[in-house]
Amino acid sequence: MTMKPVRYGIIGCGMMGQEHLRNIALLPDAEVVAIFEPDAEMQARAAALAPQARLVDSLAEVLAIETVNCLLIASPNHRHLEQLEQIAAIRPLPVLVEKPLFTDEADVARLAALRATYPAPIWVAMEYRYMPPVAHLIREAGAATGGIKMLTIREHRFPFLEKVGDWNRFNRNTGGTLVEKCCHFFDLMRLIAGCNPVRIMASGGQAVNHLDEVYDGQKSDIWDNAYVIVDFENGLRALLELCMFAEGARYQEEISAVGPVGKIECLVPGPGRFWPAHLGPAPVPQVVVSPRNPAGPRVLDVPVDPALLAAGDHNGSTFYQHRYFADVVAGGGQPQVSLDDGWWAVAMGKAAQISASTGQAVAGDALSALVPRH
Incomplete structure (x- = not known):
């Protein structure tokens, strides 16, 4: 070709x-x-x-x-x-x-x-699909767990960065933190589950960051923390834990999948430019596999090409994403992340925003109104 x-x-x-x-x-x-x-x-x-x-x-x-x-x-x-x-x-x-x-x-x-x-x-x-440690977890999760029953994604990170015109300080521009920041994680949940969510429950708000931020007379309303629980069609339960005032953590993302035969987790550091220089080299991403029998975790380092780390803040994933997209442009084929995938990720974030705001789970017709239909 x-x-x-x-x-x-x-x-x-x-x-x-x-x-x-x-x-x-x-x-x-x-x-x-x-x-x-x-x-x-x-x-x-x-x-x-x-x-x-x-x-x-x-x-x-x-x-x-x-x-x-x-x-x-x-x-x-x-x-x-x-x-x-x-x-x-x-x-x-x-x-x-x-x-x-x-x-x-x-x-x-x-x-x-x-x-x-x-x-x-x-x-x-x-x-986030293309971060090497996350991609490794996705590939190996079925075998390591014997079929995932519980999935947990924890992101403990730095606050929202400053953007041009401070557009990211307002829900009307971002869609809300659980859309802007977390649609990546809802996409991962749905990809790993292999099916769609049926119920979403959340609690979130503004606890530490942005409390005194005012722009052109308008107070920032973007959130900085949340818990979100998602039930999927196949019975898998997933939890997102977000904290955006925890930049002192060694790892920024910690993802774990657990099933009847074991657990697999990946540990992903944040951007290298934020790692304190006096602590020496930044942490290396890891994948940990913990079988139930015989018990005993196995730790695998998953280093990322330094040239890719230097090119951005996402552990090399932006490069891999462009490589695959360029293949579609040059040779044809379908996107690995479709419009429907992106739509579902926003719908899940919107449902979580609604749940956290109302105190009610979003399911049934309320969820269906947000999602793609053919």
């Missing part, structure tokens, strides 16, 4: 967009052709990372460049759906769109219309 070159048009080049630029630069047969970034400072940083790219003033100008044959959307969350609709109306190309796919439950009908008519692949960026 003849593989065509992969030539990106980039929409949004803030912190995450710049991570994408660094990782695209590591791909042998890909290049960034055009960048649309309205903030002058972020545009200058993007230009330094991709000096060959043409800087333009609109999404439409990106689409007008004939050599562009795929797109990356890394703009603020609340812009994703409208930009996908604009692309669909002008020149639908293969798209890698950052999570979350959408932010407002009222937009479900718009998303359904997009899915029904968009003629090219839409890949939703769920980087």
Whole structure:
């Protein structure tokens, strides 16, 4: 099969967009052709990372460049759906769109219309699937557990970083913490379970961070902690524990899966740039397998290529994601993370936000109203 070159048009080049630029630069047969970034400072940083790219003033100008044959959307969350609709109306190309796919439950009908008519692949960026220790756990979980019955994801991390215009301080822009931050984890839960959720219960709120933050006279309403319990169709139970004032932890993510014959867990450190230098080298990711019989944990180090660690904050996963997406653009095929996968991840986060706000579990018709239907 003849593989065509992969030539990106980039929409949004803030912190995450710049991570994408660094990782695209590591791909042998890909290049960034055009960048649309309205903030002058972020545009200058993007230009330094991709000096060959043409800087333009609109999404439409990106689409007008004939050599562009795929797109990356890394703009603020609340812009994703409208930009996908604009692309669909002008020149639908293969798209890698950052999570979350959408932010407002009222937009479900718009998303359904997009899915029904968009003629090219839409890949939703769920980087956590591709972290080497997480990918190892996903591959080995069935054998290590004998069939997962309980799944726990703990993220103890640093607070939300500052973004352009402080857009990430408000639920109306992010979809809420359990959408913005946690849709990755709901995607992992559903991927590992191999089926869909039937009930979601949550408790969450703002306990430490953002309490005194005011922007243009408006108080920040983004949450910094939560517990979420998810029941799945096959009986698997999953728990998410999020704390965003625990940056002193050795590991940022700890994922465990347990079944009748044993347990498997992975331990993932946070971004190396945040690790205290006086403590020496940053921790190496690990996978631990703990069979019931014979009892005794086995620890496996899962190191990540230093070049990939230097290219971003997600343990090399952004590179692997782009490599697989580039294969779809160059040779055809279907996204590994579909529009429906991205939709489900947001629906689960929205259900968790609703549950935490109302004190009621979200199930049945209330859950069905949020999820993809064919």
